[in-house]
Amino acid sequence: xxxxxxxxxxxxxxxxxxxxxxxxxxxxxxxxxxxxxxxxxxxxxxxxxxxxxxxxxxxxxxxxxxxxxxxxxxxxxxxxxxxxxxxxxxxxxxxxxxxxxxxxxxxxxxxxxxxxxxxxxxxxxxxxxxxxxxxxxxxxxxxxxxxxxxxxxxxxxxxxxxxxxxxxxxxxxxxxxxxxxxxxxxxxxxxxxxxxxxxxxxxxxxxxxxxxxxxxxxxxxxxxxxxxxxxxxxxxxxxxxxxxxxxxxxxxxxxx
Ligand code: ATR
Numbered sequence: 001x002x003x004x005x006x007x008x009x010x011x012x013x014x015x016x017x018x019x020x021x022x023x024x025x026x027x028x029x030x031x032x033x034x035x036x037x038x039x040x041x042x043x044x045x046x047x048x049x050x051x052x053x054x055x056x057x058x059x060x061x062x063x064x065x066x067x068x069x070x071x072x073x074x075x076x077x078x079x080x081x082x083x084x085x086x087x088x089x090x091x092x093x094x095x096x097x098x099x100x101x102x103x104x105x106x107x108x109x110x111x112x113x114x115x116x117x118x119x120x121x122x123x124x125x126x127x128x129x130x131x132x133x134x135x136x137x138x139x140x141x142x143x144x145x146x147x148x149x150x151x152x153x154x155x156x157x158x159x160x161x162x163x164x165x166x167x168x169x170x171x172x173x174x175x176x177x178x179x180x181x182x183x184x185x186x187x188x189x190x191x192x193x194x195x196x197x198x199x200x201x202x203x204x205x206x207x208x209x210x211x212x213x214x215x216x217x218x219x220x221x222x223x224x225x226x227x228x229x230x231x232x233x234x235x236x237x238x239x240x241x242x243x244x245x246x247x248x249x250x251x252x253x254x255x256x
Pocket of ligand 1: 060061062063064065066122123125126127128146147148151178179180181
Protein backbone atom coordinates (compact mmCIF):
# COMPACT_ATOMS: atom_id res chain seq x y z
CA UNK A 1 0.00 0.00 0.00
CA UNK A 2 1.41 3.40 -1.01
CA UNK A 3 -0.08 6.85 -0.53
CA UNK A 4 0.35 9.86 -2.79
CA UNK A 5 -1.15 13.35 -2.70
CA UNK A 6 -1.35 16.69 -4.45
CA UNK A 7 -0.31 19.75 -2.42
CA UNK A 8 -1.96 22.89 -3.79
CA UNK A 9 -4.27 25.79 -3.02
CA UNK A 10 -7.00 25.76 -4.18
CA UNK A 11 -7.53 22.12 -5.24
CA UNK A 12 -11.19 22.11 -6.24
CA UNK A 13 -10.59 22.27 -10.01
CA UNK A 14 -7.84 19.61 -10.05
CA UNK A 15 -8.18 16.51 -12.23
CA UNK A 16 -5.00 14.94 -10.82
CA UNK A 17 -6.86 12.66 -8.35
CA UNK A 18 -9.09 11.11 -11.03
CA UNK A 19 -6.09 10.77 -13.39
CA UNK A 20 -4.00 8.91 -10.79
CA UNK A 21 -6.89 6.82 -9.51
CA UNK A 22 -7.66 5.73 -13.06
CA UNK A 23 -4.00 4.64 -13.48
CA UNK A 24 -4.02 2.65 -10.21
CA UNK A 25 -7.23 0.90 -11.28
CA UNK A 26 -5.81 0.02 -14.69
CA UNK A 27 -2.64 -1.47 -13.14
CA UNK A 28 -4.52 -3.01 -10.22
CA UNK A 29 -2.33 -1.22 -7.67
CA UNK A 30 -3.60 -0.87 -4.08
CA UNK A 31 -2.44 2.76 -3.90
CA UNK A 32 -4.26 5.99 -3.03
CA UNK A 33 -3.99 9.58 -4.31
CA UNK A 34 -5.80 12.57 -2.87
CA UNK A 35 -5.76 16.34 -3.17
CA UNK A 36 -4.77 18.26 -0.05
CA UNK A 37 -5.67 21.95 0.09
CA UNK A 38 -2.78 23.46 2.07
CA UNK A 39 -3.11 26.86 3.70
CA UNK A 40 -0.20 28.83 2.12
CA UNK A 41 0.62 30.47 5.45
CA UNK A 42 1.08 27.02 7.05
CA UNK A 43 3.06 25.29 4.27
CA UNK A 44 6.14 24.59 6.40
CA UNK A 45 4.35 23.04 9.39
CA UNK A 46 1.86 21.14 7.22
CA UNK A 47 4.62 19.69 5.02
CA UNK A 48 6.73 18.62 8.01
CA UNK A 49 3.79 16.44 9.16
CA UNK A 50 2.59 15.20 5.75
CA UNK A 51 6.01 14.11 4.46
CA UNK A 52 6.09 11.32 7.05
CA UNK A 53 2.72 9.96 5.94
CA UNK A 54 3.04 9.75 2.15
CA UNK A 55 5.29 8.10 -0.46
CA UNK A 56 5.33 11.08 -2.79
CA UNK A 57 3.62 14.30 -3.80
CA UNK A 58 2.53 16.32 -6.77
CA UNK A 59 2.98 20.05 -6.17
CA UNK A 60 0.93 22.78 -7.82
CA UNK A 61 0.21 26.51 -7.56
CA UNK A 62 1.17 28.34 -5.35
CA UNK A 63 3.86 26.03 -3.90
CA UNK A 64 6.11 25.14 -6.86
CA UNK A 65 8.82 27.54 -5.69
CA UNK A 66 7.91 27.92 -2.01
CA UNK A 67 8.41 24.18 -1.33
CA UNK A 68 12.06 24.13 -2.48
CA UNK A 69 13.70 25.27 0.80
CA UNK A 70 11.75 22.57 2.66
CA UNK A 71 13.28 19.67 0.67
CA UNK A 72 16.39 17.59 1.45
CA UNK A 73 17.63 17.67 -2.15
CA UNK A 74 16.62 18.78 -5.64
CA UNK A 75 17.32 17.35 -9.10
CA UNK A 76 19.56 19.00 -11.71
CA UNK A 77 16.48 20.20 -13.64
CA UNK A 78 15.00 21.80 -10.53
CA UNK A 79 18.29 23.61 -9.96
CA UNK A 80 18.07 25.00 -13.48
CA UNK A 81 14.33 25.73 -13.51
CA UNK A 82 13.81 26.89 -9.92
CA UNK A 83 10.48 25.06 -9.53
CA UNK A 84 9.26 21.68 -8.28
CA UNK A 85 6.10 19.78 -9.24
CA UNK A 86 7.09 16.33 -7.94
CA UNK A 87 8.44 15.20 -4.56
CA UNK A 88 9.97 11.76 -4.23
CA UNK A 89 10.30 10.31 -0.71
CA UNK A 90 12.81 7.53 -0.08
CA UNK A 91 13.85 6.43 3.40
CA UNK A 92 12.39 9.63 4.81
CA UNK A 93 14.41 11.87 2.48
CA UNK A 94 12.57 14.27 0.17
CA UNK A 95 13.81 15.06 -3.35
CA UNK A 96 12.29 17.75 -5.57
CA UNK A 97 11.87 16.91 -9.26
CA UNK A 98 10.27 18.69 -12.21
CA UNK A 99 8.17 16.97 -14.88
CA UNK A 100 6.16 20.09 -15.83
CA UNK A 101 8.73 21.07 -18.44
CA UNK A 102 8.29 17.67 -20.11
CA UNK A 103 4.51 18.24 -20.09
CA UNK A 104 4.92 21.68 -21.68
CA UNK A 105 7.35 20.37 -24.33
CA UNK A 106 4.98 17.56 -25.34
CA UNK A 107 1.87 19.76 -25.31
CA UNK A 108 3.61 22.38 -27.50
CA UNK A 109 4.76 19.59 -29.81
CA UNK A 110 1.28 19.79 -31.38
CA UNK A 111 2.20 23.15 -32.94
CA UNK A 112 3.62 22.96 -36.49
CA UNK A 113 6.86 24.81 -37.04
CA UNK A 114 7.08 25.85 -33.36
CA UNK A 115 10.72 26.90 -33.69
CA UNK A 116 9.79 29.82 -35.94
CA UNK A 117 7.00 31.07 -33.62
CA UNK A 118 7.02 33.96 -31.17
CA UNK A 119 5.76 32.86 -27.77
CA UNK A 120 4.36 35.05 -24.98
CA UNK A 121 4.15 33.61 -21.46
CA UNK A 122 1.99 35.32 -18.84
CA UNK A 123 3.23 34.80 -15.28
CA UNK A 124 6.56 34.46 -13.50
CA UNK A 125 5.94 31.73 -10.91
CA UNK A 126 6.91 28.07 -10.99
CA UNK A 127 4.63 27.09 -13.85
CA UNK A 128 6.06 29.91 -15.95
CA UNK A 129 9.64 28.87 -15.19
CA UNK A 130 8.94 25.30 -16.37
CA UNK A 131 7.45 26.65 -19.62
CA UNK A 132 10.41 28.99 -20.18
CA UNK A 133 12.86 26.14 -19.55
CA UNK A 134 10.99 23.90 -22.00
CA UNK A 135 11.14 26.62 -24.67
CA UNK A 136 14.81 27.48 -23.96
CA UNK A 137 15.65 23.79 -24.34
CA UNK A 138 14.12 23.97 -27.83
CA UNK A 139 16.15 27.13 -28.56
CA UNK A 140 13.23 29.58 -28.18
CA UNK A 141 13.53 32.77 -26.10
CA UNK A 142 9.96 33.66 -25.07
CA UNK A 143 8.47 37.03 -24.17
CA UNK A 144 7.29 37.09 -20.56
CA UNK A 145 4.84 39.49 -18.96
CA UNK A 146 3.88 39.52 -15.29
CA UNK A 147 1.74 41.62 -12.95
CA UNK A 148 4.75 42.19 -10.70
CA UNK A 149 7.57 43.39 -12.91
CA UNK A 150 10.28 42.83 -10.29
CA UNK A 151 9.40 39.13 -10.11
CA UNK A 152 9.64 38.85 -13.90
CA UNK A 153 13.06 40.55 -13.85
CA UNK A 154 14.33 37.85 -11.47
CA UNK A 155 13.73 35.24 -14.20
CA UNK A 156 16.59 36.75 -16.21
CA UNK A 157 19.10 35.44 -13.67
CA UNK A 158 18.42 31.80 -14.55
CA UNK A 159 16.58 31.58 -17.85
CA UNK A 160 16.57 33.19 -21.30
CA UNK A 161 13.58 35.54 -21.55
CA UNK A 162 12.56 38.92 -22.90
CA UNK A 163 10.45 40.75 -20.31
CA UNK A 164 7.66 42.86 -21.80
CA UNK A 165 5.07 45.16 -20.14
CA UNK A 166 1.42 44.09 -20.31
CA UNK A 167 0.40 47.53 -21.70
CA UNK A 168 2.71 47.17 -24.72
CA UNK A 169 2.77 43.53 -25.76
CA UNK A 170 4.65 42.52 -28.91
CA UNK A 171 2.79 40.28 -31.37
CA UNK A 172 3.01 36.56 -30.59
CA UNK A 173 1.82 33.41 -32.35
CA UNK A 174 1.46 31.42 -29.16
CA UNK A 175 0.14 32.75 -25.85
CA UNK A 176 0.63 30.67 -22.69
CA UNK A 177 -1.18 31.42 -19.45
CA UNK A 178 1.12 30.29 -16.63
CA UNK A 179 -0.56 32.45 -13.97
CA UNK A 180 -3.18 31.22 -11.53
CA UNK A 181 -5.84 33.36 -13.24
CA UNK A 182 -8.77 31.07 -13.97
CA UNK A 183 -8.46 28.90 -10.86
CA UNK A 184 -11.19 30.94 -9.18
CA UNK A 185 -14.62 31.26 -10.76
CA UNK A 186 -15.08 34.80 -12.02
CA UNK A 187 -11.35 35.36 -12.77
CA UNK A 188 -10.96 37.46 -15.90
CA UNK A 189 -7.85 37.09 -18.05
CA UNK A 190 -6.33 40.60 -18.35
CA UNK A 191 -5.48 40.66 -22.10
CA UNK A 192 -7.82 42.13 -24.73
CA UNK A 193 -9.83 40.20 -27.34
CA UNK A 194 -7.98 42.19 -30.01
CA UNK A 195 -4.66 40.77 -28.88
CA UNK A 196 -5.97 37.25 -28.35
CA UNK A 197 -7.59 37.10 -31.80
CA UNK A 198 -4.21 37.80 -33.42
CA UNK A 199 -2.62 34.75 -31.77
CA UNK A 200 -2.51 31.43 -33.63
CA UNK A 201 -2.61 29.30 -30.47
CA UNK A 202 -3.69 29.84 -26.88
CA UNK A 203 -2.50 27.45 -24.20
CA UNK A 204 -4.12 27.89 -20.78
CA UNK A 205 -2.25 25.80 -18.22
CA UNK A 206 -5.29 26.28 -15.98
CA UNK A 207 -7.37 23.74 -17.84
CA UNK A 208 -11.15 23.62 -18.01
CA UNK A 209 -13.85 26.23 -18.42
CA UNK A 210 -11.71 29.33 -17.80
CA UNK A 211 -12.35 32.86 -19.02
CA UNK A 212 -9.33 32.57 -21.35
CA UNK A 213 -10.46 29.23 -22.81
CA UNK A 214 -14.01 30.54 -23.32
CA UNK A 215 -12.77 33.68 -25.06
CA UNK A 216 -10.28 31.77 -27.26
CA UNK A 217 -13.10 29.48 -28.35
CA UNK A 218 -15.44 32.40 -29.10
CA UNK A 219 -12.71 34.18 -31.09
CA UNK A 220 -11.96 31.02 -33.08
CA UNK A 221 -8.32 30.81 -31.92
CA UNK A 222 -6.87 27.28 -31.79
CA UNK A 223 -6.25 25.98 -28.28
CA UNK A 224 -3.70 23.68 -26.73
CA UNK A 225 -5.71 21.92 -24.03
CA UNK A 226 -4.05 22.32 -20.62
CA UNK A 227 -5.07 18.71 -19.97
CA UNK A 228 -2.43 17.62 -22.52
CA UNK A 229 0.24 19.10 -20.27
CA UNK A 230 -1.46 17.58 -17.22
CA UNK A 231 -1.34 14.10 -18.74
CA UNK A 232 2.24 14.32 -20.03
CA UNK A 233 3.67 15.75 -16.79
CA UNK A 234 1.58 13.15 -14.97
CA UNK A 235 2.97 10.23 -16.97
CA UNK A 236 6.56 11.22 -16.14
CA UNK A 237 5.61 11.89 -12.51
CA UNK A 238 3.76 8.58 -12.14
CA UNK A 239 6.81 6.69 -13.40
CA UNK A 240 9.18 8.59 -11.09
CA UNK A 241 7.03 8.09 -8.00
CA UNK A 242 5.67 4.55 -8.47
CA UNK A 243 8.37 2.91 -10.61
CA UNK A 244 5.60 1.49 -12.86
CA UNK A 245 5.14 2.29 -16.55
CA UNK A 246 2.27 4.79 -16.73
CA UNK A 247 -0.92 3.64 -18.48
CA UNK A 248 -1.44 6.64 -20.79
CA UNK A 249 -4.91 5.75 -22.07
CA UNK A 250 -6.28 5.19 -18.56
CA UNK A 251 -4.78 8.52 -17.43
CA UNK A 252 -6.37 10.30 -20.40
CA UNK A 253 -9.72 8.74 -19.50
CA UNK A 254 -9.24 9.99 -15.94
CA UNK A 255 -9.10 13.62 -17.07
CA UNK A 256 -11.72 13.45 -19.84
P1 ATR B 1 3.69 28.82 -8.62
O1 ATR B 1 5.09 29.19 -8.20
O2 ATR B 1 3.21 27.58 -7.91
O3 ATR B 1 3.52 28.76 -10.13
P2 ATR B 1 2.94 31.50 -7.90
O4 ATR B 1 4.35 31.81 -7.52
O5 ATR B 1 1.84 31.91 -6.95
O6 ATR B 1 2.72 29.96 -8.15
O7 ATR B 1 2.70 32.15 -9.33
C1 ATR B 1 1.48 32.59 -9.75
C2 ATR B 1 1.63 33.55 -10.94
O8 ATR B 1 0.31 34.04 -11.26
C3 ATR B 1 2.47 34.78 -10.66
O9 ATR B 1 3.12 35.15 -11.86
C4 ATR B 1 1.42 35.82 -10.27
O10 ATR B 1 1.79 37.17 -10.52
P3 ATR B 1 2.61 38.03 -9.40
O11 ATR B 1 4.06 37.64 -9.57
O12 ATR B 1 2.35 39.43 -9.75
O13 ATR B 1 2.05 37.62 -8.06
C5 ATR B 1 0.31 35.46 -11.23
N1 ATR B 1 -1.01 35.94 -10.79
C6 ATR B 1 -1.77 35.39 -9.82
N2 ATR B 1 -2.95 36.06 -9.71
C7 ATR B 1 -2.92 37.06 -10.64
C8 ATR B 1 -3.83 38.09 -11.02
N3 ATR B 1 -5.01 38.22 -10.43
N4 ATR B 1 -3.46 38.92 -12.03
C9 ATR B 1 -2.26 38.79 -12.63
N5 ATR B 1 -1.36 37.82 -12.32
C10 ATR B 1 -1.67 36.98 -11.33
